Amino acid sequence: MSTASLDRRARRRQQTIDEVLDTAVEIMTEQGAGGLSLGEVARRMGIRPPSLYVYFPSKHAIYDALFARGARDLFDTMQEATHGFTASEDMAQTLLTAGSAMVRWCVANPAYSQLLFWRPVPGFVPSQEAYAPAVELVVSSQRALTDLQEQGLLRTDIPVDQVFRDWTIVIAGITSQQLSNAPDETFEDGRFTSALPDLVEMFCRMYGTRSPAATARPTST
């Protein structure tokens, strides 16, 4: 058996694994994250349910792979979106960029969002490996806030943890409201996603230091 054939086989296997996960996401997007069934995955792939066990040892393993995939994708998306922006002189712009990227991804990936941020599957706990990118994202975000402090844009008399907590609440609130009440709207035309600029303003007014935007008043949308 040549190494070339091994590579081909491994590649083909990975393709099938990806197809399983893609199909699972498709179903979870339609039925909710808790509505995944292996029979439905197999049916859509044109195979029989037992064949899935060649690629995943259990249903929980599929959830775990999806969690890992979602966390990695979100982390990469956020990294790309905020590249170089920690050097910005405008806190509102920095937060709006990061917040937009985050909320946009969540709205575009409701199945992953439910799996990552809610608890839709009774008994499922992600493995440490799957969870790792999510931890990285938290650390990276807190670091970005610390950077803002060191630039003098963010108040230093408040712990970063507190600012971060409030920031996650705002982002979670927008995402939760949008996905729960109007899941079919996009980020661009969402009735709740459109509140992001206002809430960033609110946030900067509270926690920002000298940003000019902190004194401006928002207009009606």
Add this chain to the structure above:
Amino acid sequence: MSTASLDRRARRRQQTIDEVLDTAVEIMTEQGAGGLSLGEVARRMGIRPPSLYVYFPSKHAIYDALFARGARDLFDTMQEATHGFTASEDMAQTLLTAGSAMVRWCVANPAYSQLLFWRPVPGFVPSQEAYAPAVELVVSSQRALTDLQEQGLLRTDIPVDQVFRDWTIVIAGITSQQLSNAPDETFEDGRFTSALPDLVEMFCRMYGTRSPAATARPTST
């Protein structure tokens, strides 16, 4: 058959109905709102599953009754908490009172909260009757904001709809974060519920007019 015996029978029937719903809430609290099963309800009540069909025609009917019950209870709780507070001269106090009552109820009733605000049950759509108290609550809240405007405490250059939208985002964010990340903490010691005063401050700084609190700066918690 006397009317007295009819009353007794009706009362006993209502007791059993309540016991079914209480048991269902218990299960949903432990397993998540989507994890309800009639077999488990019957087991905990010490009866057989078919007996449940004497009181409810289907599982969806149980969900609907729970939705109605939750919406009514939340509405009543909010009515009681905000009684007379629309006459307050302090917008921050008014919002903190209402927000505390709302978040406290949600944290204390995670099963109802999931059913009312998320979409944990694929295919379940609450009936108009069950949904009615939820609509009442929205109307009542918007009315309270309008009252604040008429008292000159809330900016009049911004549509009430927009203020209400942002307010629901803040409340949903706190609740969502608390229930998803630390569901076993109470309202009093919650790591996210404790953010409510800060966020109310933030809100008043943005949308309030002349409240003294709008110029004060929050301290570290």
Add this chain to the structure above:
DNA sequence: GTCTATATGACGATAGAC
């Protein structure tokens, strides 16, 4: 109103032929 018995089907998962 409660039960037994049952219909009907989905589910996750395993064994073993090919």
Add this chain to the structure above:
DNA sequence: GTCTATCGTCATATAGAC
């Protein structure tokens, strides 16, 4: 690596005796 066959369990729901 895919299949058929099947296990065991659970689910919602119905029929009919008591």
